[in-house]
Amino acid sequence: MVDEDDSIETDVLVIGAGxxxxxxxxxxAQHDLDVTLVEKDAFGGVCLNHGCIPSKAYISATDTAxxxxxxxxxxxxxxxxxxxxKMQEWKSSVTSKxxxxxxxxxxxxxxTLVEGTASFVDEHEVRVTYRRENRGRSSVTFDRCVISTGSRPIQIPGFDFTDRDVWSSRDALAAESVPDRLVVVGAGYIGMELSTVFAKLGAEVSVVEMLDDALPAYEDDVTRVVRKRASELDIDFHFGEGASEWRDTDDGIEVITxxxxxxxxxxxxxxxxxxxxRQPVTDTLGLKNIGLLPNGNGFIETDRHGRTSVEHVFAVGDVAGEPMLAHKASKEGTVAADTLADKPTPSDTRSIPAAVFTDPELGTVGLTKSDAEREGYDPVVGKFPFRASxxxxxxxxxxxxxxVVADGERGxxxxxxxxxADASELVAEVALAIDVGATLEDIATTVHTHPTLSEAVMEAAENAQGHAIHTLNR
Known part of the structure; x- marks a missing residue:
């Protein structure tokens, strides 16, 4: 770890260690470049310390119980x-490790690691404010830069995360006790995952969502399965309602929608x-000093290599746009690093899978049938129910x-x-298939271990061809 110094010179500066x-x-660094990494909070970023990893630790623990x-x-x-x-201690041990x-x-x-907040002075220099007390500032001069400052939870009017009874997702994951009654505002993937966790911990959970369904980014027959299980956990949904305020009562609080x-x-x-x-974090960067401004959604626009409008400055991860996923950030990080080392490997977002760790899990990748039709395909669809597995x-x-969805002409x-169950694991096979241009026949003729859940992917591919063995072909 670097101590305070008047100036650091580096080939590549990376801002944010998510x-x-x-x-x-x-x-x-593997490309033999001199690299300095500045992080203002904790190495591993939000995902490792306050998001993906601790939430999945909680999900695993509550699922076990x-x-x-x-x-x-x-x-x-x-x-x-x-x-x-004890659960908090275990979760913290996982993130710390x-x-x-x-x-x-x-x-x-x-x-080279630096703990502090970096802000651009000009196109080749940042000022680092150290996070430790009684520390000053130093400058880092660089040839090339990668911005990876991530995102933070969105606040809504009237619900300040500094208020005692208002939680962000980070607060929920740090809770040392379970509230008897929990109102969750938002039925996206974070709201649904944490609703499931706290319902299994014994809380009475109510979900408030302005839209007319949970997990609105997913198809109805997919989310219907999750909603049914949530209802079995006594999670109460209130769709078409937006949270407007909250106030104290004699026995807790009440949320007005x-x-x-x-x-x-x-x-x-x-x-x-x-x-x-979540919203991208750009306000600490001093972007105006290098003539780089976020777009109307707050993201830093890039090309498919991660390069911004400032040629030697790249942006990756949540700060660079949707989908705001950790594995997408990792892929973009390697693409940007390869590119600035003159070994470009463009990123393809179509084969980036997404997972929701609800009960049951969701795993999706690529196009839905309706997406495929909009793009001009004549798609074929194969389906296999787990009840036949x-x-x-x-x-x-x-x-x-x-x-599975495939091109009807070429397969x-x-x-x-x-x-x-394990949808987050199963979807990887299809992501690989998309990435390498595989066909229904390729998946269907690949021998899958028996008995495994992955056989369902093979059977779905066979079903799309009309010759599944363990389900009816329609």
Whole structure:
């Protein structure tokens, strides 16, 4: 770690050590470039410390407890006791281990690490304000730069994250006790994942969403499966309502919502979690000093190599636009690093999968049938239900299905939508198929291990061709 110094000179400056930033830094160093990585909070970024990893740790822990309670059909009878303090300690140990590993990997690859906030002075210099107390500033001069400052939760009027009873997703993941009543504002992937976690921890959960459905980015037959399971967990949905204010009551708080027609509703709670999305972090960068301004959505625009309108400055990850996914950031980080090392490898966002870790999980990649039709394809669709999967039956969870979409003329795989156990893992096979231009025949004739859930992907490909074995062909 670098101590305070008047000036640091480097080939490549990376601002932000999240998945996009530390990946860019390591890859650039592997190209024998001198790399300096500046991070203002914690190595690994929001994903590792306050987002992806801690939320999945909580999801795994609460799933374990919930599954044990529901296993009587298997002859297992249990009533687990949840110790939130112990769960927090375990979750923190996971994030600390990974953050430490990121720091060690950076150092092992020769990356110079600086703890502080970087702001551009001009096109080849930043000023770093150190995060430690009683520290001053220093400058870093660079030839090329990668911006990877990530995103933060969006606040809505009247719900300030500094208020005691208003949670951001970060606050929810740091909670040391479970509120009896939790109102969640927003039914996107963050709101739905955390609603599921707290419902399984025993909270009475109400979800308020201005739109008319949960997970609006996904197809209805996919989200319907998740909504059904959420209802079984007694999660209460209130669609068409926007949160307008909250106030204290004698026994907690109440959240006031309003419809487009002005009809108000009152939702009693002990905490309110605001999960209406995330916004890119650019306000600390001093972008105007290099003539680089965010677009109307707050993102820094780039080409497919990550290069901004300032030729030697790149941007990757959440700050560079949708989809705001950690694995997309990592891919963009390597692409940018390769490009600035004169070894360009353009990024292809079509084969970037997305996953939602609800119960059950969602995994999607590429085009839906309607997407394919809009792009001029004559698509064919194959579907396989997990209720017909031998492996799913042995796990006790047969909810959901695999659906693959292909070009009807050539059979080339265009996309997939998976809802069910381990959907986040299964979707990788289809992402690879899209990336290499594989066909339905390629997947269908690849021998899949039996009994596994991945056989459902093979069967869906066979179904699209009209010759699935374990489900009816229609």
């Amino acid at each position: 998945p996009g930033g530390y990946t860019a830094a390591i890859r650039a 919930h599954d044990a309670k529901q296993a009587s059909e298997m002859g297992i009878f249990a009533d687990p006791v949840i110790d939130m303090t 990974l953050a430490g590993a990121v720091e060690k990997l950076c150092k092992a690859n020769g990356v 309003e419809t487009e027609d002005g009809v108000e509703s009152v939702h009693p709670a002990d905490k309110v979690l605001v999960a209406v999305g 031998g492996r799913a039956l042995t796990t006790g969870d047969t909810t959901g299905f695999v659906r 080339t795989i265009l996309g997939a939508q998976i809802v069910g």
